[in-house]
Amino acid sequence: MTTTKPLAVCVFCSSSGTIDRLYVDLAAQAGAELARRGHSLVSGGAQVSCMGAVARAARAGGARTVGVIPEGLVSVEISDEDNDELVVTPDMRARKGEMDRRSDAFLILPGGIGTLEELLEVWTARTLAMHEKPIVILDPTGVYEPLRELMVGLTEQGFTRAKIWDAVGWATSVPEAFDLLERAQPRIESSPDDYAEAEL
Template identity: 80%
Template sequence: MALAVCVFCASSSKIDKIHVELAERVGAELARRGHSLVSGGAQVSCMGAVARAARAGGATTVGVIPEGLVDVEISDGDNHELVVTPDMRSRKGEMDRRSDAFLVLPGGIGTLEELFEIWTARTLGMHDKPLVILDPTGVYEPLRALMTGLVDQGLARAKVFDAVGWTASVDEAFDLLERSQPRIEATPEDYAEAEL
């Protein structure tokens, strides 16, 4: 089944080329498997690389970019559709609405913000869209250790790890995205404590 896969990734121009090459591999594999891409709408860095590779493989790409970043991030006019939103919050909402699954590549604080919002909503049972972190170079290992520590200290529930797939392999990342993932049922305590 074809999915609209939202890829969260870096748009920094000072990024190591290994991350850009990963984005290219992801875009090519996405196209090979017959999926479409939803991304942040910029033509720079990993964001541009994943979209170009997806289009080169025949995939449809949709870019979603806030008005204030059109010039800063150099919007990718080659997308099949470029959606310009008023701000970052509406950008994330539009990306969420248009996507069937989420794939997170190495990135900075913007990528982390996107990851945590989707991860939180999935943990609370607000959606059942697959979420996968693809981390072949260990960028997110400190995050995994942090989350494990939060669970160990009772500040987060163990179900946070049920809400996300974690892999170092592009093939496995797409296998996880394509696999039906059960909805996580939130308990009243999840909401009352406001801790995940």
């Protein structure tokens, strides 16, 4: 059990039913480790795929779970009524805002365009010093390697600044991911130029 302050960890992950089982198992491992370390979970509020797996494993380990789901997806994604708290929002933007507000840290698992959108939003905000919450990408199979290569290229071409790398951690195992989340990451200082840029 960790001696660090308990965190409300927001896990961004897939709700797709067509992915390889290993990613669902990875989500379950993340939920179990979260509970073992005494943290609580904030997730997308669905009981399917990785979203359901992380929440079920967290609850099985004794962790408090909060699900946040937009009204339009309650029936589509099948909302997880077993959450300690299920928050239904009017739309996706409100969902992300509520998840952000309730969280102390962000863990990103392999996922699709929704997960990418969530990652890029919190990554951008941390780069601009709009929050100081740690962000860790858990990628044991290299799903996000093309994204990393893209970001390296954007940095080399001047579209974004090198300090974006200070805003996010990368991990290949569940324990490593939580070690990074629990470690205080360096404060990222912003400048007026950051806000003047159309892109990071």
